[in-house]
Amino acid sequence: MLTDLTIAQAAEGLRRRDFSAAELTKAHTGAIGQLNERLNAYITVTADKAEAAAAQADKALAAGDAPTLTGIPLGIKDLFCTEGVKTTAASRILGNFVPPYESTVTANLLKNGAVFLGKTNLDEFAMGSANLTSAFGEVENPWHRTGDASVLVPGGSSGGSAAAVAAHIAMGATGTDTGGSIRQPAAYCGIVGLKPTYGRCSRWGTIAFASSLDQAGPMTRTVEDAAIMLQAMAGHDPKDSTSADLAVPDYRAATTRSLKGLRVGIPAEYRPEGMSAELLAVWQKGIDMLRDAGCEIVDVSLPHTKYGLATYYIIAPAECSSNLARYDGVRFGVRAEGAASLDDLYEKTRHDGFGEEVRRRILVGTYVLSAGYYDAYYLKAQKVRTLIRRDFTSAFEKVDVLLTPTAPTAAFGRDEKPEDPVQMYLNDIFTVPASMAGQPAMSVPVALDSRGLPLGLQLIGRHFDEETLIAAGAALEKAAAFSARPDLRAGAAA
Amino acid sequence: MSLDPATTRRIARLARIGLDDQETEAVRTQLGGILGWIEILNEVEVEGVPPMVGTSMNAALPQREDIVTDGDCQEKVLSNAPDRAGPFFTVPKVVE
16 A cells, blocks of 8 residues: 555655656545544645645656655644644644745755645644643544553654654654654654754744754654655754754665664663563663664663753743743734733733643743742753753763663553643653753654553664664664554554 | 742733633642642752753854845735734724
8 A cells, every 4th residue: 555655665666656646645635534533633634735746746756856755745743834824833822823934844845845745733832742732632543552442642742743654644744842742752653753953953934832942853654764854854044043054964874874883871760660661671672682783782870860851841831931922912823802901912812822731831931930930940950951961971972872761651541641730741751851952862663562552762862963863773673673553544444 | 839829820910821710729739739849950969050051052153144134025924913904913902
């Protein structure tokens, strides 16, 4: 089936004229038609636009010399502004927002020939770890526990992207990662998710959550596909002052690189009390695989790991409270009706337009930045952040890459969601520290747990060394030979 | 860590998020929980540690010529306005 192909395979098939871009896109829009009502992975499906783009792609392919992603159908997280296509951030407040411009990352993908199938669902403003906070409904994880039909969450915030790729209703998708929003849903849905180094992909035109942490990256079914997509997404952009003016290396070439002599660090602090024996066993399996591939395994320490989450939940809400101040019901977005004064208009609009979790984070951020609390919370967190970054800097003096679990558990049930927000935040315990330090990191699916759900391992690299992640990720992928697919997917839907 | 109702209302006011009494109480409890959990940072010795401001690896903030690079797109700017009057955004009456 066309929907079973990887991006690399499809790109080859298109060039051999085994099938057309029109057929490839039709296969995907058809599958979206069958599955999306249940999965809710897409907020907006742009089938007509996709078909028009596919027709263009066929012309380019016939003319020869078409760029790599020509005719490849992708899902775009609904946090990337797309010109003329509604972009909601999964929030009521942007429910009718149609950007008059295109984000740099999506513009780069379009330049590379990609076909956009639609805008994928997410936690509202990318704030969440289970895709339960979208104003457009929850996303269902296409995986289910063996013999148990309970609905599981896809992780978050890029849960719609992860579910779409896992269910074969997109060949790949863009995600954004602020504290784990690419890697954790990738692990929950059994796919590959790569968060590049801060600065590798432009943030211009991506709706901001926490600007010192937000980073776009690819979500795909193979490491090679992640390399291909990142190649197209990355690059310097003068419109983002934090964008790195560095050459983008050949990521795909890194997939076949030898790992002989590569030093892999195993951080002691990623083994908290109460961690499941099953997850520990999968981690050990990953260590053995990399050792067998010629790596040297080295124990390392990242002593400030346990402070990562608390630091994150000061810094990220602080930046969010500032970034989200722009939603005032005046210049764009939804405005509340019946306001008597300007202040009333702001307060009503922001109360009605934002969901509960977004309101909570804005309020936490407002508190930690307010007079009298700034030093105790925000300044303190910035200092601890320096220590977290130093942990990584000293670890990378001894090793080339780190291997850890991606998330503390497999996907959990929609009705097993913790009531306490702090319990929900703990899902990101292993992903947040790398975000705080700006390191690139990637989740690779490695095994199924005893209940038949995928578990992922995380590789964390040096700044701007995505190549080592890709090389080690490809080796893990090869050794793990993870070929399981969810029961809910194109061509196999129940 | 517990917040008092007055502080909670002040924060909501600063953030321009209207909350009714019931919501204020719920927020007060939840924020208290989150802030209590964050207090784990008190254990960390940060004497002499500089704050990490931003994540950019760029050595310096890039600069460009001070010239106009964009503009003359009034309709685009106004295209998402919830309410407009000609070339203007509108707001409720602010002067009596």
